[in-house]
Amino acid sequence: xxxxVVDPVPRINHRVVTTVFxxxxxxxxxxxxxxxxxxxxxxxxxxxxxxxxxxxxxxxxSVQDPELFKDIVSLNMVKSVEVxxxxxxxxxxxxxxxxxxxxxxxxxxxxxxxxxPGISKVDITLSSRVRAASDPRTILPGVKNIIAVGAGKGGVxxxxxxxxxxxxxxxxxxxxxxxDADVYGPSIPTMTGLEAQSxxxxxxxxIPFVVGPxxxxxxxxxxxxxxxxxxxxxxxxxxxHGVIKQFLEQxxxxxxxxxxxxxxxxxxxxxxxLAQSIPLTGAVIVATPQEVALMDARRAVRMFQQLGVxxxxxxxxxSYFVCDHGTQYDLFGRGGTQRMAKExxxxxxxxxxxxxxxxxxxDKGELFxxxxxxxxxxxxxxxxxxxxxxxxxxxxxxxxxxKSLKLEVTE
Numbered sequence: 001x002x003x004x005v006v007d008p009v010p011r012i013n014h015r016v017v018t019t020v021f022x023x024x025x026x027x028x029x030x031x032x033x034x035x036x037x038x039x040x041x042x043x044x045x046x047x048x049x050x051x052x053x054x055x056x057x058x059x060x061x062s063v064q065d066p067e068l069f070k071d072i073v074s075l076n077m078v079k080s081v082e083v084x085x086x087x088x089x090x091x092x093x094x095x096x097x098x099x100x101x102x103x104x105x106x107x108x109x110x111x112x113x114x115x116x117p118g119i120s121k122v123d124i125t126l127s128s129r130v131r132a133a134s135d136p137r138t139i140l141p142g143v144k145n146i147i148a149v150g151a152g153k154g155g156v157x158x159x160x161x162x163x164x165x166x167x168x169x170x171x172x173x174x175x176x177x178x179x180d181a182d183v184y185g186p187s188i189p190t191m192t193g194l195e196a197q198s199x200x201x202x203x204x205x206x207i208p209f210v211v212g213p214x215x216x217x218x219x220x221x222x223x224x225x226x227x228x229x230x231x232x233x234x235x236x237x238x239x240x241h242g243v244i245k246q247f248l249e250q251x252x253x254x255x256x257x258x259x260x261x262x263x264x265x266x267x268x269x270x271x272x273x274l275a276q277s278i279p280l281t282g283a284v285i286v287a288t289p290q291e292v293a294l295m296d297a298r299r300a301v302r303m304f305q306q307l308g309v310x311x312x313x314x315x316x317x318x319s320y321f322v323c324d325h326g327t328q329y330d331l332f333g334r335g336g337t338q339r340m341a342k343e344x345x346x347x348x349x350x351x352x353x354x355x356x357x358x359x360x361x362x363d364k365g366e367l368f369x370x371x372x373x374x375x376x377x378x379x380x381x382x383x384x385x386x387x388x389x390x391x392x393x394x395x396x397x398x399x400x401x402x403k404s405l406k407l408e409v410t411e
């Protein structure tokens with residue numbers, strides 16, 4: 001048998017190839033058209049869900065200031081809102097650079113705005129502007145807040161707390177002044193490292209000293225700069241009144257966010273003169289936890305309340321002592337000041353344990369040392385300063401202006 005003949009080149013059906021080609025081309029065109037239409041529709045949907053500035057503002061109305069219990073929009077804390085595509089940029093202006101709850105506010109703003117349809121990214125900038133008390137004032141018009149630091153009795157660390165408050169506020173970027181009104185025992189010159197100096201005079205104004213690095217400096221004035229260090233001031237009420245008036249009216253304090261006034265202990269002439277001369281934002285009372293000290297602290301509270309001065313809070317100093325072995329000793333009965341604050345309906349600003357470094361810093365004039373990282377007192381001092389700043393904001397944003405004090409004596 002002979003082998004069949006095989007054609008070495010298969011025949012191509014050109015009609016079939018042409019048909020397949022055109023079908024594939026048509027299918028590709030359909031796919032591209034469908035994809036184009038889908039992209040157009042997607043763009044339309046994106047346009048429909050793109051967020052606006054008003055959408056973001058509406059979401060921010062649900063965010064409350066944790067201390068003021070009002071939304072941050074009505075409090076004028078939202079300074080600007082920008083929407084760029086799916087990104088919202090928000091500038092929130094806090095009421096103090098020492099705001100204790102800024103991290104919470106940031107988290108609440110982020111959570112609220114992230115729920116807005118069309119927003120996938122939230123950029124927040126936190127700034128601050130210290131609000132001024134609404135009280136009308138002719139003396140010290142450039143000073144936004146005046147804080148009196150007092151105590152019912154001496155020896156409880158009132159000046160230490162006053163210096164710490166001034167230093168802590170300055171370290172957070174506030175403009176701060178420190179006025180030593182403890183005319184009978186001025187310790188501020190030592191605690192600020194400014195001893196043995198006399199203040200300059202420009203015209204009829206006394207120029208305060210400035211201590212601290214640039215951007216964190218504090219203006220300081222004390223009777224201790226004017227009289228010899230060991231001279232006893234045996235002054236009656238009118239003379240004390242004159243000095244306090246001079247420090248308020250003739251010292252060139254300039255523009256300040258906070259003026260901290262270190263008062264003498266007790267309930268005497270200086271506190272009365274200060275309350276009569278100028279509306280105070282409020283007072284801070286310092287006490288140690290034992291009942292003997294708290295009795296006088298209560299009297300100091302009642303004095304300020306009688307004078308129409310708000311109590312911004314109380315501080316417990318020398319709360320306890322921790323020895324080198326880690327054992328804690330409540331030498332004066334820790335927690336007494338906090339219980340007093342609760343009983344009297346007052347804010348408790350915090351406690352400060354005993355630490356040998358605290359008086360050492362004061363003796364050396366190292367007023368910022370307690371806030372350095374690693375210092376045992378840092379967290380306690382930070383808490384006191386931030387809680388006080390929060391209370392000042394609450395006072396200024398929610399309470400009516402203080403009334404002028406008028407005392408009448410009748411027989």
